[in-house]
Amino acid sequence: MELSTSLRGLKKPRRFFGTRRGRETVSFFSFISPWLLGFIFLSIIPLALGLAASFSNYDGLNLATIKFVGLKQYARAFADPEFYFSLKRTFIFTVVSVPLSLMLSFGIASALNGKIAGRGFFRTAWYLPSILPIVAAAWVWKLFGSTNTGLLNSLISLVKPGTAIQWLRQYCTYTLVAYTLWTGAGYGMVIFLAGLQGIPRELLEAAAIDGANRWRTFFSVTLPLMTPVLFFQLVMGIIGALQIMQEAMLLAETGAGMEKVVEVPRANYMLMVHIYATAFYQNNMAFGIAMLWILFVLILMLTLLVFRSSRYWVYYEVD
Numbered sequence: 310m311e312l313s314t315s316l317r318g319l320k321k322p323r324r325f326f327g328t329r330r331g332r333e334t335v336s337f338f339s340f341i342s343p344w345l346l347g348f349i350f351l352s353i354i355p356l357a358l359g360l361a362a363s364f365s366n367y368d369g370l371n372l373a374t375i376k377f378v379g380l381k382q383y384a385r386a387f388a389d390p391e392f393y394f395s396l397k398r399t400f401i402f403t404v405v406s407v408p409l410s411l412m413l414s415f416g417i418a419s420a421l422n423g424k425i426a427g428r429g430f431f432r433t434a435w436y437l438p439s440i441l442p443i444v445a446a447a448w449v450w451k452l453f454g455s456t457n458t459g460l461l462n463s464l465i466s467l468v469k470p471g472t473a474i475q476w477l478r479q480y481c482t483y484t485l486v487a488y489t490l491w492t493g494a495g496y497g498m499v500i501f502l503a504g505l506q507g508i509p510r511e512l513l514e515a516a517a518i519d520g521a522n523r524w525r526t527f528f529s530v531t532l533p534l535m536t537p538v539l540f541f542q543l544v545m546g547i548i549g550a551l552q553i554m555q556e557a558m559l560l561a562e563t564g565a566g567m568e569k570v571v572e573v574p575r576a577n578y579m580l581m582v583h584i585y586a587t588a589f590y591q592n593n594m595a596f597g598i599a600m601l602w603i604l605f606v607l608i609l610m611l612t613l614l615v616f617r618s619s620r621y622w623v624y625y626e627v628d
Contacts, residue, residue, distance in 0.1 A: 359598050371596030392600060395583035396575065398482075403550035406486050411542055413490055414497025415535075419527075421498070422505045432498070440497035447559035450488050451477065477560055481574040485560055489553070492540035497542055504538035505531070533624045540623045544615055551608055554581035580604060 312452045338345070363382055367375045386392050421432050438446060453460045454476035462474055476484055508531060557577040573582055580600070588597025 319419065360602065362595050363599040363602055367595040367597050369414070369588065370592065378595075382596050383603065384620075385596060386600050386603055391578075391583055392580070393572050395578050395580040398552070398578055399551055399580040402482065402553065402579065403547060404486065406489050407543065407546040407550050409486065410490055410493055410497060410546055411539065413430065413494045415501050415539070417494060418498045418501035418505055419531075422502060432502075435498055436495035438492045441492065443492075443555055444559060446492050447488070450484070450491075450560060454484055478574050482576045485553075485577055487552075487556060488556060488560060493549075497546075500542060501535070501538060504535050507575065508534050518622060536623045537625060540615070540619050544612055547611055547615065548608055551611075552581055553579055557582055558585075 311627050316427070362379055362538065366378050366381075385439060417435055421428055421435075425431075441449075451459075455610050456462065456473050456475050459476065461476060462512045465474070474480075511528060512530050512534075516530050521529065558573055560577070562572045581604075584600045584604070588594050
């Protein structure tokens with residue numbers, strides 16, 4: 310009798326899904342389920358399958374003949390002269406394009422941050438190339454730089470008849486760098502504008518009261534406060550530059566598309582172009598995937614190096 314009375318006084322444990330916290334948890338995962346399912350099935354699983362394929366002889370077509378070969382594909386990559394050549398061209402492009410892109414974007418943002426006539430128009434004009442489809446933007450540049458029918462050579466021929474400069478072949482790397490600056494400066498400008506407009510006005514006014522001129526204010530106040538934005542742009546620029554592929558292929562004067570990758574000029578034979586040629590043109594998918602994982606490790610190491618160096622040059626107001 311006493312036991313039944315004591316048991317009757319105990320509260321029944323509430324189920325998790327019947328509580329407010331449980332309902333919030335269910336709602337949270339219900340709302341993020343489209344992204345979560347996409348992340349699992351379109352990112353995690355393909356990455357795992359790709360990593361497994363890099364240890365096999367998979368050619369991209371025949372699953373019946375697939376077999377485990379260990380680190381053979383990775384050893385083959387490090388013994389491939391074309392891998393080192395394309396990696397060298399990619400690093401050269403990255404070292405040249407990323408600093409130029411940062412300086413150009415920052416310079417445009419600084420100029421358009423002040424009160425100038427037509428500021429909205431110039432901001433829109435600089436940003437428009439960033440939203441153009443990559444194929445359309447490359448087609449416009451080929452209209453300008455084509456050897457025989459290009460507008461640039463046509464204008465030069467008015468002064469010097471018979472001019473046929475091979476802008477897309479003889480100067481292909483310079484053209485590629487200029488193209489990436491044209492299409493990427495607008496995006497960087499918007500990011501830098503947001504950072505510049507977040508600088509407290511009182512700091513700039515205090516510098517002016519202390520007698521600092523425009524350049525002194527820029528280097529002592531504006532630039533230190535913009536280092537977090539520069540850091541973000543630097544990391545994203547390095548990641549993007551090391552993965553460049555479509556631009557180099559589409560700007561080939563021969564009309565090289567996905568089916569004519571071997572016609573890309575040697576100076577623009579980037580690592581991703583070589584990986585594509587290996588995986589799809591030569592039907593050696595496992596070898597191409599192995600080089601992709603090597604590129605992933607290189608990007609990760611460079612990103613960690615930049616993060617490591619940020620403690621010496623990135624200034625945060627909370628520090």
